[in-house]
Amino acid sequence: QILKDAEISFPQGADFDLINFTELGANRKASQDNPPRPSLVVNAKSILNEAPPEIKLALEGATDWDYDILELERITEKRPLVYLGMKIFERFRMGHYLNASADVLCNWLKLIEANYRQSNSYHNSTHAGDVLHASACFLDCDRVKNLLDPLDIMASLIAAIVHDVDHPGVTSAFLCNSHNPLALLYNDSDEYRSIRASIIDMVLATEMTKHFSYLSKFVDCLNASKNTTIADDGTELKVIDSSSENKMLAKRILIKCADISNPSRNWVLSKEWALRILDEYMCQYDEEDKEVLPLTMHMFNREKCNVPQSQRSFYDYFVKDLFKAWHSFAHIPHVMKNIEENYDHWRNVEQKGVKYFRELNELRNSKDMA
Numbered sequence: 390q391i392l393k394d395a396e397i398s399f400p401q402g403a404d405f406d407l408i409n410f411t412e413l414g415a416n417r418k419a420s421q422d423n424p425p426r427p428s429l430v431v432n433a434k435s436i437l438n439e440a441p442p443e444i445k446l447a448l449e450g451a452t453d454w455d456y457d458i459l460e461l462e463r464i465t466e467k468r469p470l471v472y473l474g475m476k477i478f479e480r481f482r483m484g485h486y487l488n489a490s491a492d493v494l495c496n497w498l499k500l501i502e503a504n505y506r507q508s509n510s511y512h513n514s515t516h517a518g519d520v521l522h523a524s525a526c527f528l529d530c531d532r533v534k535n536l537l538d539p540l541d542i543m544a545s546l547i548a549a550i551v552h553d554v555d556h557p558g559v560t561s562a563f564l565c566n567s568h569n570p571l572a573l574l575y576n577d578s579d580e581y582r583s584i585r586a587s588i589i590d591m592v593l594a595t596e597m598t599k600h601f602s603y604l605s606k607f608v609d610c611l612n613a614s615k616n617t618t619i620a621d622d623g624t625e626l627k628v629i630d631s632s633s634e635n636k637m638l639a640k641r642i643l644i645k646c647a648d649i650s651n652p653s654r655n656w657v658l659s660k661e662w663a664l665r666i667l668d669e670y671m672c673q674y675d676e677e678d679k680e681v682l683p684l685t686m687h688m689f690n691r692e693k694c695n696v697p698q699s700q701r702s703f704y705d706y707f708v709k710d711l712f713k714a715w716h717s718f719a720h721i722p723h724v725m726k727n728i729e730e731n732y733d734h735w736r737n738v739e740q741k742g743v744k745y746f747r748e749l750n751e752l753r754n755s756k757d758m759a
Contacts, residue, residue: 436475436495448476454526454723455655462515470502470514470521471495474550477525481546486539504555510668512556517549519662523647524549530719536631536639544584545640548591549647559673562685566677587640594641595648600707607642608714610635620720627718639718646715652700652708652731653724659731663700664753667746691746697739704732 437448447461451473461469478484478494505514527533528542537545594603616628629635646653651662667689674686688694708728716725743749 436471437479440472444472448472451476451522452480452526452529454727455658456522457658458515458519458522459658459661461518467507468502468514470505470518470550471498473518474498474521477521477546481525481528481542483543483546486543498550501550501554505553506556506558509556509558510672511662511665512553512558512669517551517553519650520552520644520647521546521549523650524644527643527647527715527719527721530721532626533639533643533719536629537636540584541587541636541640544587545591545643548588548640548644551588552592552595552644552648558669559676560685562683566682566685587637590637591640591644594645597707600645600711603638603641603645604711604714607638610638611714611717622722624720624722625717626720629718642711642715643719646712649708649711650724652704653712653727654731655727656731656734659727660734661753663696664746664749667694667696667699671746694746695739695744696746696749697735697744700735701732704728704735 437445440448441464443464444461447457447464450456458469458473461473465472475491475495475498478498483489484491484494501517502514505512505517507513524545528537528545534542593599610629611627614627614629617625618628620626629639651659651666653659654662670686670689671691671694674684674689674691676682677684677686688699712721712725712728715721738749743752
């Protein structure tokens with residue numbers, strides 16, 4: 390029913406609750422940052438079957454962890470979510486399990502993509518597609534498939550798609566300090582059906598202020614398990630029972646890993662994503678400094694921030710323990726290898742004397758960043 394509601398007429402420029410599809414507030418005028426919404430009247434079958442050859446080519450390999458979504462972003466002119474989303478929906482039989490037609494799924498994806506701000510360097514529909522892709526890869530892991538039921542999988546895919554919709558490109562602290570109405574917009578405490586509740590829970594799990602709490606609960610779940618199994622490469626993996634609580638813990642960690650999966654991509658993709666998020670953070674610092682707001686991003690002064698050092702700190706503080714815990718259950722050796730290699734890449738970049746964002750931006754495609 391959540392997706393079938395996408396059959397509604399979508400007024401140009403209106404802001405919507407994209408789970409309930411109810412209007413939130415005043416119309417947002419079209420501008421360079423917020424272009425007019427595209428029409429939702431589509432023939433879903435033509436999206437993939439009649440896509441230009443270059444888009445079809447760019448969708449090949451979408452099941453691989455090292456899939457290049459940035460190429461799809463380029464070809465689709467920053468609208469990759471509908472194409473990749475339909476490809477992944479077909480793969481996981483989303484229409485079958487949710488009893489939704491291809492047109493409904495495609496309309497819904499277009500509606501979601503229209504509500505991501507393409508002016509954002511990082512938090513745009515390409516990021517949503519990237520998190521969807523990572524989630525799909527994790528959901529393809531045998532151990533994850535054996536734990537979750539089909540509706541868990543559908544909820545995970547939907548949560549990945551909507552988790553940052555209409556993200557303003559600044560943090561919650563900035564919204565509060567600047568008295569932005571968005572800081573007070575979402576206060577959801579009603580009772581929902583299980584799939585809607587699951588989607589909301591996973592979206593909320595991507596909030597980094599809850600990172601260590603969720604990770605600790607998942608690690609406790611793994612440590613409480615007395616059963617293990619041995620993977621083909623000799624890795625000892627934890628076995629957890631399929632209780633509803635354990636499923637929810639696993640889904641939270643799945644989407645958390647997908648949301649910050651950039652350090653675990655291949656180096657070419659990983660460094661580009663790093664520069665994109667840094668650009669957003671540094672723009673927020675500039676705005677806070679200009680408006681004399683509290684400097685919640687004080688470490689991202691573009692003239693002073695040691696980028697390779699800040700990246701390695703992020704790996705040490707957030708990434709390594711999270712992915713280690715997920716690996717001990719899901720078994721993702723290729724992903725873990727990328728994390729270690731990228732950590733070393735950032736150390737090598739710093740050793741070359743390249744530290745600041747301006748330098749890194751100028752060397753974006755050079756061998757000094759290879």
